[in-house]
Amino acid sequence: MIIRIQFWSYFKDLTGCAEATEELPLGATIDQLLQRLHVRFPKLVAMKNSTLIAVGVEYQNRSHVLREGDTVSLFPPVQGG
Amino acid sequence: MIIRIQFWSYFKDLTGCAEATEELPLGATIDQLLQRLHVRFPKLVAMKNSTLIAVGVEYQNRSHVLREGDTVSLFPPVQGG
């Protein structure tokens, strides 16, 4: 299945792009997606422990199972105000 | 000594006046003043436990010793806002 990925804030600088796609096996989790992305964008590895993850507009944890058509957002801690 | 008394808020309704004077012996306390006023304005007696007392612009308690020229204010609990 094809998963679309969005990067926000300085994660765009770290990856050099705002969006990417990955092809993953059916039933893959966010954790599996992150492993792929850490190979492809090694600068994200250092951010591992502070990375926030959303599918669509909801936060999800790393064990969340992805589905065809999902858009996954990765970003650093939020700082509104 | 002559002490001037001011009544505020509904204490004016209870006494029927905004100001009064009392002649008290030198060294008299607020407590002695209150005893006089309770005789003169009996409707103040019911308010005894909630009466706030100031000399000039400072709160004082009942044992405070008055001085010639003092202005004593008596009023119910404050309710700003």
Added chain:
Amino acid sequence: MRRELTLSTAPIHEATLVAARKMSAGMGAAVYFTGVVRGTEESQTIAAIDYETFREMAEHQFHKLFDEMERRWPTIESARLVHRLGVVRVNEPSLWLEIIAPHRPEAFAAAQWLIDEMKRTVPIWKRPQP
């Protein structure tokens, strides 16, 4: 700490007060409280509240509170407080307060503290008008 105290029968124009804000570059937080006359007082419908003050003492007590506020929250840059006197109709503001500080927590804490203390010590009284 800059302080500005107004006890007046004039209506409170919040928009004008807000527009007059002064805030230096180190300040990040402005907290405002507007107290408005409610249509009921102790479950009775009212049309207005008549506010009375012992002005000289009220000003003195407010300045004591500002002094204490400055001791408790030394980073606060400014406090402005307006309390309306006389007849204030339902839905009109009777109290307006602005606290300016570098950060949120002290601005919120000081604003709440000041209103609580005012209600305890500043000689202002209300008379509901039916």
Added chain:
Amino acid sequence: MRRELTLSTAPIHEATLVAARKMSAGMGAAVYFTGVVRGTEESQTIAAIDYETFREMAEHQFHKLFDEMERRWPTIESARLVHRLGVVRVNEPSLWLEIIAPHRPEAFAAAQWLIDEMKRTVPIWKRPQP
């Protein structure tokens, strides 16, 4: 609970927002918070902050917070929040919030809670500009 959310690059006109307040006769308290860009960020002098958002998610997360606020403080009549996006210069407001409630305590509590939660969950990020 009435709610109004604005995420926009337009400057925040507080006086206009305050003048547009709607408040029913049962309400006695309006609490405002204005967050202003400070001249230093992590002890570096800055000229502005550039705010970025993931708008669709930010709106969704704000509305979840409004829902939760309504559950926690059911007496609150209205919440209005404006967050500015893009470049906001030092001394200009980036955040404006209004909470209207019958009484002070819930208005202050809800205002502080909403800002704290926003800073935890709403996808908005800052980039200081030298």
